[in-house]
Amino acid sequence: MRFEQQLKLLISSRHLFIYILTNEEERLEHVISRLVCQEFDSNIYSWDFIDGYTNNPNYLGYAQRNPLAALEFIETLDFSSTKVFILKDFHLFMNDISIIRKIKNLSTKLKNINFNIIIVSSEINIPILLKDRISLIEFPKPNIGEINSELKRLFSVLNIKYKLDLDNLAFACRGMSMDFIRKLIAKLVFTQQSPSYIFHLITEEKKQFIKQTDILHFCSVSNTLQDIGGLFCLKQWLQKRSNAFSKQAQSYGLPIPKGLLLVGIQGTGKSLSAKVIAQHWKLPLLRLDVGKIFGGVVGESEKNIRKVIKLSEDLSPCVLWIDEIDKAFNRFTNNSDSGTSNRVLSTLLTWLSEKTKQVFVVATANDVLSLPSEMLRKGRFDEIFFLNLPNLQEREMIFQIHLMKVRPLTWKQYNINHLSKLTNSFSGSEIQQSIIEAMNNAFYEKRDFNNNDIINAISDIIPLAFTDHAKIESMQEWAKLGKVRLAS
Template sequence: MYFEEELRLLLLSRHTLMYVVTDEENRLEFTIRQIAGIKLGMSLYTWDFIDGYSLNPNCIYEAKRNPLAALEFIDTTESTKPQVFLLKDFHVFMQDVSITRKLKNINQNLKRTGLYIIISASDIQIPVLLQKAFTVLNFPLPNIREINLELNRLFSVMSIDLKVDREDLVLAFRGFSIERIRKSISKLISSQKPIRQIYQNILEEKKQLIQQTDLLDFYPVNNNLEDIGGLANLKDWLKKRSCCFSKQAQNYGLPLPRGILLVGVQGTGKSISAKAISKQWNIPLLRLDVGKIFGGLVGESEERMRKMIRIAEQSAPCVLWIDEIDKIFTRLTSNSDSGTSNRVLSSLLTWLSEKDSQVFVAATANNVLSLPSEMLRKGRFDEIFFLDLPNIKERYNIFEIHLKKMRPLTWRNYNIKYLSQRTDNFSGAEIKQLIVEAMYNAFYEQRDFSTYDVITSIENVIPLAVTDQSAVNILQEWAKLGKVRLASKSI
């Protein structure tokens, strides 16, 4: 209801030029008609490049294929009644100097004449000369109430009775437009597939929608917490929050979890832990590639950050995995981006502090020294976990997990205790690679690999997990002071 109330207030306070970002023209038109036409008693005109003006018999097909004539029509309109003009996709013409000048001229008269111009567009493309004149609004995708109303209408019209939980179905359609929901339901009915596949179909469609944005990846999840060796404190923390987004948790009064920051040594399970959260909690995993945020045009990076946040919130509940978040802040030392990195950082930090959506942020960082103090303070994340090199008990667990996968029938034949003793200062990723190397060597000799082959791999490898010992020392000191929490239990 936020958009409807905001639009009503803007109309009442004589904000005459508005710019609405949306891909749902029909739903926006319906909403404007409800607010401006029914509640405020204003007339509504709509214009698009192909058909010109419509909805009003006095101007049908007026200004077809002529955006300047569309503005001329508004400028010459005389009426004692306030009127709203919805111009669809008009942003593509606003770079033309005649259009820009005409809008500036019209703006002087709109308040006096009681006329309002609303431009709908899929993204923000406002010329610099007009930026101060426009009020920008984001038209949100349907909320839970709107989705529920649309499903009720569809099921009534189509005379269908899906044997599924209605609340779960509504949540599954979060992030879909009304038109997309209609197509999804029609596709399901037409395909005559079993109803149990409806959630899988919705998940596939949501995956396609997110990948089309070229900002986030809908990441497949194949790992669970049992695939991670050690990290008992972290796994225990995550398991206790497995039902954090459920209706029961909301009724209980639990606040929504914000996220966690995983810092520490490379190869100790930060990325796999982030992926396992999605599997454990049974919600989608979205991965942000930090490099995709930064663009070459002025304002492009900030817009991409806002768009990323919008997509994540529309897809909630979900896990947003920001891998190697420290890469964002290495740019802050550069003076070549005219403050772009600082503005992107500010947008991200503000969202992390103020977000109230069901988006759980799982961020990972290798170099804690690159992270600004604002990122590490309490309130950005629920918890900061330090993932150190595995201790001997955890190394035993890591060997056991990988050997069970690779040799499920004979894994007990390997001297795991001795191998865990020989791999001090090895990370979990390096331990896995030791086994892989042993398998390659044995396969080349046309035999199965043995404990001795793994020992040979150990002797030929120097562990390189700790690339910045100073950062690790700081994290260990912070753990003693309680600034960060150890992901593993001490032995």
């Protein structure tokens, strides 16, 4: 149900206290005014802590810095006509016992009166004693249609002559407030840059917006499928779904892809794969710092995971990368935190199963055996891929990729086949490290590095697979049983 339909239903059914969650006060007031004028012919009274009541000349400045007086004022008015009251930031005062008591009294006194008291807040803060008296709804960010209309209006008013595809521009602005969009267009006009510059501005503004959360990080990616050595099955799976988020896919009836769980020991390419997915599908990549979800204050962890979900949905379509998820949700160590991990996990799993927004989740885990069994259930992710150690052919590809980056003209001089045979049980990152070590040694001696330098570096590296051999064998057994799918 659309927001305006929800609000109309609540007002019509005489819900006295309506709590609206939003950061866009100005846009919300405009929507409320339009709805009230068209459907209810009501008077609107607006209050904030500093200025008191502002939009009625008879009560200008009344109840300044006095939230209790703002409520008392409501019951002094004529009950015969319909009225709507907008109280801004009122959630900051709702834990006061006098405010709680007054809201309860008003709920009884005005239950048959055509009054509606709308509390506008940027966060949920409803005392337990009032939960059954207040209806909570969320004011969504502007949709594509609203953004497109506003862009057309701004381009017309500002007489902007740039030839831009407004549909693509509106799509890029999705998840941002209308105020952000207006400032963005103002920057474009002021800087007088090329039309393509606006997309760079959008990316930079989103980076700053996400950075403020201190939980999500906006990742810039440049890696392509060609940067992955091997993992043919995973790459084929990704290529088949390259257009899964397109309008054509939706018209075809394809369900929105949920996500992938990538498992394997460190250095096998899980993080690189997450970056490549975002780049190949041309979607923004958001990285979740799982450790920062968990806070010391009671209820903070649950609030943080809800914030992550909301942000990622606001910025959809996007890729949400949850790195090393096994460290946050470990079935062997989650029994000593008073159930916080289980509650956060429950919220995450429910969202993974039921989400309808275009958020593709890529979770990576080094030790899948420690993950809770409910996370591995079919339906949470589209597929679970096991990234095994590279075979000989894949090791040759990995050597070639890294040598071409550092020696694009002379990489064929290196005996890649011989080097690949020497690196059995090496991960991709360990192969890369052997090249870096060889380069450092040769650079110290003021010469170019050669095959022998890489061979010497290989002999000094003890592969991580030697210590994680049991995990690899277990995952190989899982692959045989069909519990996970081999990425190679």
